[in-house]
Amino acid sequence: MATPSDSVHANLSQHEWEHRLLVVFAPAADHENLARQFEMWEGHADGFAERKLRIYTVTEGDAGQFRKQPGGDVRPLTRGSAQELRDRFDVATDPFAVILVGLDGTEKRRETVPLSIDDLFRTIDAMPMRRAEMQQDGGG
Template identity: 35%
Template sequence: MAAFLAGTGARAADDPLGAHRWAHRIVVISAPATDDSRLLAQRAALAALPDALRARDLVVLEAVGAEAPARRLRESLKLPPDTFRVVLVGKDGEAKRIAAEPLPVEALFSTIDAMPMRRDEAKRRGEIGR
Protein backbone atom coordinates (compact mmCIF):
# COMPACT_ATOMS: atom_id res chain seq x y z
CA MET A 1 0.00 0.00 0.00
CA ALA A 2 2.77 2.43 0.85
CA ALA A 3 4.71 4.29 -1.76
CA PHE A 4 8.32 4.13 -0.78
CA LEU A 5 10.75 6.96 -1.16
CA ALA A 6 13.10 6.37 -4.03
CA GLY A 7 15.37 8.62 -5.97
CA THR A 8 18.90 9.64 -6.51
CA GLY A 9 20.77 12.87 -6.71
CA ALA A 10 21.14 15.85 -4.45
CA ARG A 11 17.56 17.05 -4.84
CA ALA A 12 16.04 13.83 -3.51
CA ALA A 13 18.51 13.84 -0.61
CA ASP A 14 17.84 17.50 0.21
CA ASP A 15 14.05 17.33 -0.07
CA PRO A 16 12.61 13.82 0.02
CA LEU A 17 9.08 15.23 -0.31
CA GLY A 18 9.88 17.61 -3.17
CA ALA A 19 8.82 15.28 -5.98
CA HIS A 20 5.26 15.34 -4.63
CA ARG A 21 4.90 19.10 -4.14
CA TRP A 22 1.75 20.51 -5.78
CA ALA A 23 0.83 17.02 -7.08
CA HIS A 24 0.07 15.00 -3.94
CA ARG A 25 -0.79 15.23 -0.31
CA ILE A 26 1.38 12.90 1.74
CA VAL A 27 0.87 10.85 4.85
CA VAL A 28 4.24 10.07 6.39
CA ILE A 29 4.25 7.24 8.89
CA SER A 30 7.38 7.19 11.04
CA ALA A 31 8.14 4.27 13.34
CA PRO A 32 11.30 2.96 14.97
CA ALA A 33 10.74 -0.64 13.79
CA THR A 34 8.72 -2.68 11.29
CA ASP A 35 6.89 -4.55 14.05
CA ASP A 36 5.57 -1.40 15.77
CA SER A 37 1.87 -2.08 16.44
CA ARG A 38 0.97 1.56 15.69
CA LEU A 39 2.67 1.34 12.28
CA LEU A 40 0.75 -1.85 11.50
CA ALA A 41 -2.55 -0.28 12.61
CA GLN A 42 -2.01 2.89 10.55
CA ARG A 43 -1.04 0.86 7.47
CA ALA A 44 -4.17 -1.29 7.79
CA ALA A 45 -6.48 1.70 8.24
CA LEU A 46 -5.12 3.42 5.13
CA ALA A 47 -4.92 0.26 3.02
CA ALA A 48 -8.63 -0.34 3.59
CA LEU A 49 -9.57 2.85 1.68
CA PRO A 50 -7.56 3.04 -1.56
CA ASP A 51 -10.29 4.88 -3.49
CA ALA A 52 -10.59 7.55 -0.80
CA LEU A 53 -6.81 8.03 -0.82
CA ARG A 54 -6.78 8.37 -4.61
CA ALA A 55 -9.68 10.84 -4.57
CA ARG A 56 -7.67 13.07 -2.25
CA ASP A 57 -4.39 12.74 -4.23
CA LEU A 58 -2.92 11.12 -1.13
CA VAL A 59 0.24 9.02 -1.11
CA VAL A 60 1.73 7.21 1.86
CA LEU A 61 5.45 7.28 2.65
CA GLU A 62 7.09 5.43 5.48
CA ALA A 63 10.16 6.24 7.54
CA VAL A 64 10.75 2.98 9.36
CA GLY A 65 13.97 1.88 11.01
CA ALA A 66 17.33 3.61 10.84
CA GLU A 67 18.30 3.33 7.16
CA ALA A 68 19.37 6.45 5.29
CA PRO A 69 16.08 7.07 3.39
CA ALA A 70 14.09 6.85 6.64
CA ARG A 71 16.52 9.21 8.37
CA ARG A 72 16.31 11.75 5.54
CA LEU A 73 12.52 11.68 5.55
CA ARG A 74 12.40 12.13 9.34
CA GLU A 75 14.95 14.95 9.18
CA SER A 76 12.94 16.78 6.53
CA LEU A 77 9.96 16.83 8.93
CA LYS A 78 12.01 17.16 12.13
CA LEU A 79 10.64 13.91 13.54
CA PRO A 80 12.33 12.03 16.37
CA PRO A 81 13.80 8.69 15.22
CA ASP A 82 12.71 6.62 18.20
CA THR A 83 8.99 7.43 18.35
CA PHE A 84 5.89 6.85 16.26
CA ARG A 85 4.47 9.78 14.30
CA VAL A 86 1.94 10.30 11.53
CA VAL A 87 2.25 13.52 9.55
CA LEU A 88 -0.13 14.89 6.95
CA VAL A 89 1.76 17.04 4.45
CA GLY A 90 -0.21 19.30 2.13
CA LYS A 91 0.45 19.78 -1.55
CA ASP A 92 2.41 22.90 -0.61
CA GLY A 93 4.92 20.73 1.27
CA GLU A 94 3.93 21.96 4.73
CA ALA A 95 2.93 19.73 7.64
CA LYS A 96 -0.80 20.15 8.28
CA ARG A 97 -1.34 17.66 11.08
CA ILE A 98 0.95 15.60 13.32
CA ALA A 99 -0.15 12.75 15.56
CA ALA A 100 1.76 10.61 18.06
CA GLU A 101 -0.71 7.72 17.71
CA PRO A 102 -2.39 6.22 14.64
CA LEU A 103 -4.60 8.85 13.06
CA PRO A 104 -8.17 7.69 12.41
CA VAL A 105 -8.90 7.97 8.70
CA GLU A 106 -12.02 10.00 9.45
CA ALA A 107 -9.87 12.63 11.18
CA LEU A 108 -7.32 12.55 8.36
CA PHE A 109 -9.98 12.94 5.68
CA SER A 110 -11.83 15.69 7.54
CA THR A 111 -8.58 17.66 7.83
CA ILE A 112 -7.95 17.26 4.09
CA ASP A 113 -11.54 17.94 3.08
CA ALA A 114 -11.52 21.22 5.01
CA MET A 115 -8.57 22.53 2.99
CA PRO A 116 -9.54 25.20 0.43
CA MET A 117 -7.52 23.51 -2.32
CA ARG A 118 -9.26 20.17 -1.68
CA ARG A 119 -12.71 21.81 -1.72
CA ASP A 120 -11.90 23.37 -5.09
CA GLU A 121 -10.65 20.01 -6.41
CA ALA A 122 -13.78 18.22 -5.20
CA LYS A 123 -16.02 20.78 -6.93
CA ARG A 124 -14.10 20.48 -10.20
CA ARG A 125 -14.17 16.68 -10.05
CA GLY A 126 -17.82 16.46 -9.01
CA GLU A 127 -16.89 14.75 -5.72
CA ILE A 128 -18.84 16.96 -3.36
CA GLY A 129 -20.12 14.93 -0.42
CA ARG A 130 -17.46 12.19 -0.51
Protein backbone atom coordinates in the same frame (compact mmCIF):
# COMPACT_ATOMS: atom_id res chain seq x y z
CA MET B 1 25.31 -2.58 1.21
CA ALA B 2 24.00 -1.69 -2.24
CA THR B 3 20.74 0.15 -2.80
CA PRO B 4 18.11 -2.00 -4.55
CA SER B 5 17.52 -0.95 -8.15
CA ASP B 6 13.78 -0.38 -7.54
CA SER B 7 14.45 2.08 -4.70
CA VAL B 8 12.96 5.55 -4.73
CA HIS B 9 14.45 8.71 -3.28
CA ALA B 10 12.24 10.61 -0.85
CA ASN B 11 12.31 13.83 -2.84
CA LEU B 12 9.22 15.50 -1.42
CA SER B 13 9.46 18.51 -3.73
CA GLN B 14 8.60 16.24 -6.68
CA HIS B 15 5.17 15.77 -5.08
CA GLU B 16 4.37 19.48 -4.62
CA TRP B 17 1.09 20.44 -6.29
CA GLU B 18 0.66 16.80 -7.40
CA HIS B 19 0.22 14.75 -4.21
CA ARG B 20 -0.58 15.07 -0.55
CA LEU B 21 1.76 12.96 1.54
CA LEU B 22 1.51 10.89 4.67
CA VAL B 23 4.87 10.34 6.32
CA VAL B 24 4.63 7.64 8.99
CA PHE B 25 7.48 7.12 11.46
CA ALA B 26 7.79 4.08 13.73
CA PRO B 27 10.63 2.68 15.85
CA ALA B 28 10.40 -0.71 14.09
CA ALA B 29 8.69 -2.30 11.09
CA ASP B 30 6.70 -4.54 13.46
CA HIS B 31 5.65 -1.70 15.79
CA GLU B 32 2.07 -2.07 17.04
CA ASN B 33 1.01 1.48 16.07
CA LEU B 34 2.39 1.05 12.56
CA ALA B 35 0.38 -2.14 12.06
CA ARG B 36 -2.74 -0.46 13.51
CA GLN B 37 -2.24 2.56 11.25
CA PHE B 38 -2.23 0.52 8.06
CA GLU B 39 -5.16 -1.60 9.26
CA MET B 40 -7.16 1.63 9.73
CA TRP B 41 -6.35 2.79 6.20
CA GLU B 42 -6.74 -0.60 4.50
CA GLY B 43 -9.61 -0.79 2.02
CA HIS B 44 -9.70 2.97 1.35
CA ALA B 45 -7.64 3.06 -1.85
CA ASP B 46 -10.36 5.00 -3.69
CA GLY B 47 -10.37 7.71 -1.01
CA PHE B 48 -6.58 7.89 -1.10
CA ALA B 49 -6.59 8.21 -4.90
CA GLU B 50 -9.36 10.82 -4.84
CA ARG B 51 -7.37 12.90 -2.35
CA LYS B 52 -4.08 12.41 -4.23
CA LEU B 53 -2.34 10.76 -1.26
CA ARG B 54 0.99 8.96 -1.25
CA ILE B 55 2.66 7.26 1.74
CA TYR B 56 6.24 7.24 3.00
CA THR B 57 7.06 4.97 5.94
CA VAL B 58 10.26 5.30 7.97
CA THR B 59 11.32 2.69 10.51
CA GLU B 60 14.52 1.70 12.32
CA GLY B 61 17.89 2.59 10.92
CA ASP B 62 17.85 3.58 7.26
CA ALA B 63 14.70 1.56 6.53
CA GLY B 64 11.94 3.25 4.58
CA GLN B 65 9.24 2.51 2.06
CA PHE B 66 7.05 4.30 -0.45
CA ARG B 67 3.60 3.25 -1.60
CA LYS B 68 0.81 4.91 -3.55
CA GLN B 69 -1.92 3.57 -1.25
CA PRO B 70 -2.43 1.27 1.73
CA GLY B 71 -2.03 -2.30 0.59
CA GLY B 72 -0.35 -1.12 -2.62
CA ASP B 73 3.01 -2.11 -4.02
CA VAL B 74 5.86 -1.22 -1.70
CA ARG B 75 9.13 0.21 -2.95
CA PRO B 76 12.14 0.66 -0.67
CA LEU B 77 13.62 4.10 -0.12
CA THR B 78 17.18 4.83 -1.12
CA ARG B 79 19.81 4.80 1.60
CA GLY B 80 19.76 8.08 3.47
CA SER B 81 16.17 8.97 2.53
CA ALA B 82 14.88 7.83 5.92
CA GLN B 83 17.32 10.14 7.69
CA GLU B 84 16.43 13.01 5.35
CA LEU B 85 12.76 12.55 6.28
CA ARG B 86 13.61 12.39 10.01
CA ASP B 87 15.64 15.58 9.70
CA ARG B 88 13.03 17.44 7.68
CA PHE B 89 10.21 16.63 10.13
CA ASP B 90 12.40 16.58 13.27
CA VAL B 91 11.39 13.07 14.32
CA ALA B 92 13.80 10.97 16.41
CA THR B 93 14.17 7.22 15.94
CA ASP B 94 11.97 6.10 18.84
CA PRO B 95 8.55 7.80 18.57
CA PHE B 96 5.58 6.93 16.40
CA ALA B 97 4.32 9.83 14.30
CA VAL B 98 2.02 10.43 11.34
CA ILE B 99 2.51 13.65 9.39
CA LEU B 100 0.17 14.94 6.70
CA VAL B 101 1.85 17.14 4.08
CA GLY B 102 -0.35 19.27 1.83
CA LEU B 103 -0.09 19.87 -1.89
CA ASP B 104 2.00 22.97 -1.14
CA GLY B 105 4.62 20.83 0.61
CA THR B 106 3.93 22.10 4.12
CA GLU B 107 3.01 20.11 7.20
CA LYS B 108 -0.74 20.21 7.83
CA ARG B 109 -1.20 17.78 10.71
CA ARG B 110 0.96 15.71 13.08
CA GLU B 111 -0.21 12.89 15.32
CA THR B 112 1.65 10.62 17.76
CA VAL B 113 -1.04 7.92 17.58
CA PRO B 114 -2.58 6.22 14.53
CA LEU B 115 -4.76 8.60 12.52
CA SER B 116 -8.25 7.30 11.72
CA ILE B 117 -9.45 7.34 8.15
CA ASP B 118 -12.35 9.61 9.13
CA ASP B 119 -10.06 12.16 10.81
CA LEU B 120 -7.61 12.01 7.92
CA PHE B 121 -10.23 12.50 5.22
CA ARG B 122 -12.06 15.18 7.26
CA THR B 123 -8.80 17.13 7.68
CA ILE B 124 -8.03 16.97 3.97
CA ASP B 125 -11.59 17.70 2.86
CA ALA B 126 -11.58 20.90 4.96
CA MET B 127 -8.51 22.27 3.14
CA PRO B 128 -9.20 25.07 0.65
CA MET B 129 -7.43 23.31 -2.24
CA ARG B 130 -9.37 20.09 -1.60
CA ARG B 131 -12.64 22.01 -1.42
CA ALA B 132 -11.84 23.55 -4.80
CA GLU B 133 -11.05 20.07 -6.20
CA MET B 134 -14.36 18.73 -4.93
CA GLN B 135 -16.22 21.68 -6.41
CA GLN B 136 -14.48 21.22 -9.77
CA ASP B 137 -15.07 17.43 -9.75
CA GLY B 138 -18.71 17.99 -8.88
CA GLY B 139 -19.15 20.38 -11.77
CA GLY B 140 -19.75 23.30 -9.42
